Amino acid sequence: LHRYQDPVDLIWLRAAADLGLNVQRSAEAYAAYDGKGTLTISVADDFDADDSLAQMIFHEICHWLVSGFGAKDLPDWGLSNTSRRDLVYEYACHRLQAALSAPFGLRAFMAVTTSWRPYWDALPADPLKDGDDPAIAIAQEGFKLAQTPYFEPVLKRSLSATARIADVVRDVVPPSSLWSTTRAHHRLGSLLSDSEALKCGSCAWAVPGKSGLHCRQHRAPGKSAPHVHGDEQACERWERQLTAEDCGTCGACCRQGFDLVPVSPRDPFRKLHPELVQLQNGEHIVPRPGGTCVALDGDGTQATPYRCRHYTTRPKNCKDFEIAGDACLLARRRVGLSR
Ligand code: SF4
Numbered sequence: 001l002h003r004y005q006d007p008v009d010l011i012w013l014r015a016a017a018d019l020g021l022n023v024q025r026s027a028e029a030y031a032a033y034d035g036k037g038t039l040t041i042s043v044a045d046d047f048d049a050d051d052s053l054a055q056m057i058f059h060e061i062c063h064w065l066v067s068g069f070g071a072k073d074l075p076d077w078g079l080s081n082t083s084r085r086d087l088v089y090e091y092a093c094h095r096l097q098a099a100l101s102a103p104f105g106l107r108a109f110m111a112v113t114t115s116w117r118p119y120w121d122a123l124p125a126d127p128l129k130d131g132d133d134p135a136i137a138i139a140q141e142g143f144k145l146a147q148t149p150y151f152e153p154v155l156k157r158s159l160s161a162t163a164r165i166a167d168v169v170r171d172v173v174p175p176s177s178l179w180s181t182t183r184a185h186h187r188l189g190s191l192l193s194d195s196e197a198l199k200c201g202s203c204a205w206a207v208p209g210k211s212g213l214h215c216r217q218h219r220a221p222g223k224s225a226p227h228v229h230g231d232e233q234a235c236e237r238w239e240r241q242l243t244a245e246d247c248g249t250c251g252a253c254c255r256q257g258f259d260l261v262p263v264s265p266r267d268p269f270r271k272l273h274p275e276l277v278q279l280q281n282g283e284h285i286v287p288r289p290g291g292t293c294v295a296l297d298g299d300g301t302q303a304t305p306y307r308c309r310h311y312t313t314r315p316k317n318c319k320d321f322e323i324a325g326d327a328c329l330l331a332r333r334r335v336g337l338s339r
């Protein structure tokens with residue numbers, strides 16, 4: 001006789017096994033790790049409505065990752081369950097869990113369900129972005145460990161498989177189902193935008209080519225930009241088209257987007273503004289001490305937008321710079337204005 005088993009349970013039980021963890025179910029514990037390879041997880045009857053075995057196994061793996069590889073030999077990954085001493089590791093685990101599951105459209109599906117849920121709900125779009133929270137640095141280390149050959153193939157396979165099941169069931173489940181929180185992918189790989197009204201045709205990354213529109217965001221190294229249809233639903237990387245108006249609040253190409261501006265021997269800028277030109281490694285450049293061009297005024301606010309002090313006589317390299325060109329989008333990405 002064959003017994004029915006939940007496919008996502010199977011995916012994550014296999015993930016645990018491949019990482020050397022034996023999962024046992026017990027009504028005696030919600031989730032506990034013995035430091036010897038056995039993970040005990042509550043029985044389904046004691047789960048809350050939004051609990052799943054998948055999420056609980058994934059959560060424990062994330063605890064392992066933020067506690068370091070050696071935590072496999074420590075009960076409960078070396079954490080205290082009876083005091084708030086190790087709360088920062090719980091929070092780091094949340095951040096890592098969100099960062100790892102989000103690219104697969106599973107961030108909400110894999111959400112933490114315990115009493116620490118308010119912390120999860122308040123996480124920013126990028127839970128690993130530098131900040132004051134001490135949990136961030138711990139989560140960043142956990143993320144690095146997740147990319148190592150021991151963990152990466154197992155996590156990728158398990159999250160991909162869960163996302164494939166989500167793709168099949170998402171359209172047939174009621175809104176109350178946890179599966180309805182999963183997100184679909186654009187056919188070029190990024191998650192679909194939350195807004196059905198946003199289309200590729202209005203995106204800054206889409207440029208006209210010989211055979212219609214092409215998406216520069218999803219261009220693989222050494223390949224040409226893939227084709228997109230103007231009327232297809234945008235991905236989450238959609239950006240509104242840029243105009244000269246945007247430069248005042250951006251300034252990326254004049255700040256940390258690039259290291260310096262080379263000035264050629266025949267560029268009139270050298271004679272007009274010799275005090276701004278330096279010789280560096282045999283090349284004349286306009287320097288950027290602290291990351292900002294010496295000719296840039298303003299701070300990007302509405303009151304004092306970024307503006308080149310010598311805009312009309314700026315170096316040729318700056319004149320040639322194209323708003324919304326590849327280099328513009330690269331600069332914006334480097335300063336965090338674009339993804
Ligand atoms: S980056 Fe823009 S053009 Fe490319 S797929 Fe996303 S929305 Fe479409």
Ligand code: SF4
Nearest residue numbers: 247250251252253328
């Ligand atoms: S990076 Fe692009 S949008 Fe930003 S200031 Fe330069 S040209 Fe303007």
